[in-house]
Amino acid sequence: MSDGPRLVYVCEGGDCSEKGSVELFEELKDALKREDPSTAIRVRKYPCFGGCAHGINVVVYPDRCFYSQVKKSDIPAIVDSLTGKGPKLDRLSGKVEKDVEQITFDLLTTGF
Numbered sequence: 704m705s706d707g708p709r710l711v712y713v714c715e716g717g718d719c720s721e722k723g724s725v726e727l728f729e730e731l732k733d734a735l736k737r738e739d740p741s742t743a744i745r746v747r748k749y750p751c752f753g754g755c756a757h758g759i760n761v762v763v764y765p766d767r768c769f770y771s772q773v774k775k776s777d778i779p780a781i782v783d784s785l786t787g788k789g790p791k792l793d794r795l796s797g798k799v800e801k802d803v804e805q806i807t808f809d810l811l812t813t814g815f
């Protein structure tokens with residue numbers, strides 16, 4: 704586990720951005736700020752996780768949450784899970800191949 708801030712990565716690769724990931728990034732960032740104006744959680748863009756067929760993909764680090772097929776309507780539940788008001792979202796998890804998840808978590812852990 705890292706001692707750094709919690710990070711939420713939203714894929715901005717071609718497939719995910721075609722599905723609206725750029726707007727989702729902005730809305731998630733805004734929703735998190737509205738919920739907790741002093742939040743230490745950072746929302747960042749990510750070039751591509753390699754799970755393109757399952758986009759929009761959103762990864763929470765160091766929590767090791769790999770969310771797929773994320774839609775704008777999932778934002779409130781994601782914000783709740785980030786702020787401790789709700790559980791991790793199992794319904795969005797486990798859709799990409801395990802090695803795609805593992806490579807992503809390894810890259811985020813070691814830096815890239």
Ligand code: FES
Nearest residue numbers: 714716719752755
């Ligand atoms: S385009 Fe989002 S995972 Fe590749």
